[in-house]
Each structure stands twice: as C-alpha cells, then as structure tokens.
Amino acid sequence: MSQDAPTVMISSQRMVPMLGRLEDQGWRVVHAWDLSDADRQAVRACIxxxxxxxxxxxxxxxxxxTLVACVSAGYDGVDVDWCRARGIEVTHAKGVNADDVADHAVGLMIAGWRNIALGDRNVRAGLWREGTGARPSLKGRKVGVVGLGHIGAAITERCTAFGMEVNWWGPRPKPEAKWPRAGSLLALAEWCDIxxxxxxxxxxxxxxxxxxxIEAVGPRGMIINVGRGSLIDEDxxxxxLKDKRLGRAGLDVFEEEPTPAERWADVPGTVLTPxxxxxxxxxxxxxVAQAIENVRRHFAGEPPLSPV
Incomplete structure (x- = not known):
C-alpha cells in the first residue's frame, strides 16, 4: 500500500467485517477505538x-x-449540523433497504394484529386457541404512516395493496405524495387504527x-416502529400496553439495543424483533457498497451518491 493512500477510519467493531473491502480500494484503514496521534492527523473519512x-x-x-459515510439509512448518531458547519460531508444508505424494512413492518403488523405470534406460542405450549379469538380484518383498517421517505412510501404501497386506507404525516409537505397528509401527528394518531x-x-x-x-391510537389500535427506538417514549x-390504553405494538427498534429481555417479560400485546x-x-x-462508493467519490472530488 502506498504511503500516500487515504486513511479511512471505521467507527465501531461492527464495521470490522468491512476491512477487506475497504483495503481492496487501496485505502489505509484505522480503528476509532485504537487511534495514534498520527492516525488522528491522517483520517480523512469515517465509515x-x-x-x-x-x-x-x-x-x-x-x-x-472531511466525510462521515453511514452504512445505514439512519444517521442519528451523527450531529449533521455540526459536521456541515465544519465542512464535513455526511452520507447514508439512501433507499437501499427500504423494501426489506417495509416488508418487515408489514410482517410485524400481521403477526401482531392477527395474533399469529401468540398463536405460535400457544401451539408450542399446548394451549391451542387460548386468547386468540376472532380479530378484525386488516382490509379496510386505517393506517397512519409517520415519515414518507423511501421506507414510509414502501409501507404505504404495501398497505394500499392490502385494501387499507392510508394517511401520513411528516414535518414537511410532499406535494407529489399519492396519499393524504394529516394536519398533525396527533391528528394522524387519532384517525388511524395502526x-x-x-x-x-x-x-x-x-x-x-x-x-x-400513544393514547390517541388507543386500546383498539396498534403501533409499529421500524424507524429508531428514540422516536417513541418507550416507558x-x-x-x-400494561394498562390497556394501547392495544398492541410491534417493535424492531428500541431505545436501548440490545433491549433488556426482562423489560418486556410481562408486557402484553407485543411482537418484538432484534x-x-x-x-x-x-x-x-x-x-456497504453504497458507503464505499460515497468514500471513493469523495476522494476523487466527485459529488456523493447519497448525501444526507
């Protein structure tokens, strides 16, 4: 490797499996948890x-x-405004996994709404249909989607195909959206079933x-979270859920990850995934490929593929 090779820092142990692909680009790779003074001076990009x-x-x-490249759609661990004020570009994985996350969101919805997860546990425990009585159909239910980015739009497409009525809310209007935007988040919660x-x-x-x-969604409603755990007041x-002021929840993200198992041991009406x-x-x-391409373009003086 040339002594002039750009230095790229990986931010956590989770990025270690990427080392080979980064080094194949001809970059020198260092670890955020083990930096020398010389490394700190040399780092030009962080993944x-x-x-x-x-x-x-x-x-x-x-x-x-001069670059922080996130290998995920989210970038909540990065203070984007602070970076921009100092000329540091921030990129993320834009739209790459939207369909997969939307599939998972719909899976949580079906598993929780129709008692599929509970039914599985009952069969294995010899309880058969205990507590799994008839449930309302999903067809015709009202779905409120918070955030109409790539993932939110993919969720709305799937729910529409199920014959569900969809509205959405986000802080900024989207005139091109095919679905109505609620006047506020609270109004959306009051309107929807899910x-x-x-x-x-x-x-x-x-x-x-x-x-x-949460209380606006109500005892007959359900909340699904595939965004970030910090978006919901988990307590x-x-x-x-315990007081039956909310009917059900399906969560793939949590305020603390891994979430403590004991925190959910006696919480009813939930489907949880890690x-x-x-x-x-x-x-x-x-x-990973999109993050690497963003770094390559940055070093080449080209516009990033997916800036925040």
Whole structure:
C-alpha cells in the first residue's frame, strides 16, 4: 500500500467485517477505538453505522476529516449540523433497504394484529386457541404512516395493496405524495387504527410518539416502529400496553439495543424483533457498497451518491 493512500477510519467493531473491502480500494484503514496521534492527523473519512454515536468532541480530534459515510439509512448518531458547519460531508444508505424494512413492518403488523405470534406460542405450549379469538380484518383498517421517505412510501404501497386506507404525516409537505397528509401527528394518531413509525431520527423528534400520541391510537389500535427506538417514549408505551390504553405494538427498534429481555417479560400485546428489518442478504452488501462508493467519490472530488 502506498504511503500516500487515504486513511479511512471505521467507527465501531461492527464495521470490522468491512476491512477487506475497504483495503481492496487501496485505502489505509484505522480503528476509532485504537487511534495514534498520527492516525488522528491522517483520517480523512469515517465509515460507520448511522446509530454509532460519533460525538463532536471526538470528531474534533480529527483535523483532516472531511466525510462521515453511514452504512445505514439512519444517521442519528451523527450531529449533521455540526459536521456541515465544519465542512464535513455526511452520507447514508439512501433507499437501499427500504423494501426489506417495509416488508418487515408489514410482517410485524400481521403477526401482531392477527395474533399469529401468540398463536405460535400457544401451539408450542399446548394451549391451542387460548386468547386468540376472532380479530378484525386488516382490509379496510386505517393506517397512519409517520415519515414518507423511501421506507414510509414502501409501507404505504404495501398497505394500499392490502385494501387499507392510508394517511401520513411528516414535518414537511410532499406535494407529489399519492396519499393524504394529516394536519398533525396527533391528528394522524387519532384517525388511524395502526400507526406505522418509519421516520428518520434526530434530536428534534426524540419521543415524538409520546403519551398523548400513544393514547390517541388507543386500546383498539396498534403501533409499529421500524424507524429508531428514540422516536417513541418507550416507558410511556410499556405503561399504556400494561394498562390497556394501547392495544398492541410491534417493535424492531428500541431505545436501548440490545433491549433488556426482562423489560418486556410481562408486557402484553407485543411482537418484538432484534433490529433486523433491513438486514437481508441482498440489502447488507448493497448498503456497504453504497458507503464505499460515497468514500471513493469523495476522494476523487466527485459529488456523493447519497448525501444526507
């Protein structure tokens, strides 16, 4: 490897499997958890998962950093405004795993709404149909989608195909959207039977699914979250499920990951998966490839493929 090879830093142990592909580009790769003073001076780009917390205090120790490339659709671990103010580009995996996450969201919906997960547990426990009485059909139900990005749009397409009525809400209007936008998040929650949370996370929307929104969905409703755990006030969600102020929930993301098993041991009406919605054998390599292409373009002085 040439001594002039650009230095790329990986932000966490999760990125270690990428080492070979990064080195194949002719880049020198260093680890965020094991940097020498010389490494800090040399780092020009950082690659990491979007939920890897990259604090400004740490990034400020990398004087020649000019790119943070996230290998995920989300980038909530990065202070984008801080980076932009210092000329640091931020990119993410745009649209690569949207269909897979949307499939997973619909899977959580069906498994929870129709008692499929509970039915599976009952059969294995010899309980047969205990607690799995007739449920309302999904056809004709009202679905509220929070966030109409690539994932939210893919969810709406799937729910529409199921014969469900879809509205959405996000902080910015989208005149090109085919579905009606609610006047507010609370209005969407009051209208819908099932609230699908697919928004990107940032400091401003932490806990936007709060007690009021949860209770607006109500005891006959369901909340699905495939966005980020920080979007929901998890304590309020758990309390509402236990008190039957919320009917059901399907979660693929949590405020703390891995989420403690004991936290959910006595919470009824839930289907839980371990942040696996976007991780398919097709999407994971594509996300890595997009991040690598963003770094390559950056070093070549070309526009990024998927800027935030």
């Amino acid at each position: 990491g998962a979007g939920d890897d917390v990259m604090k400004p205090e740490f990034l400020a120790t990398l004087p020649n950093l 609230l699908m949370v697919a928004s990107a996370a940032n400091a401003e929307n932490r806990h936007m699914i709060d007690k009021a929104v 309020a969600l758990i309390a509402a 942040h696996m919605g976007g991780g398919t054998v097709e999407s994971l390599p594509a996300m």
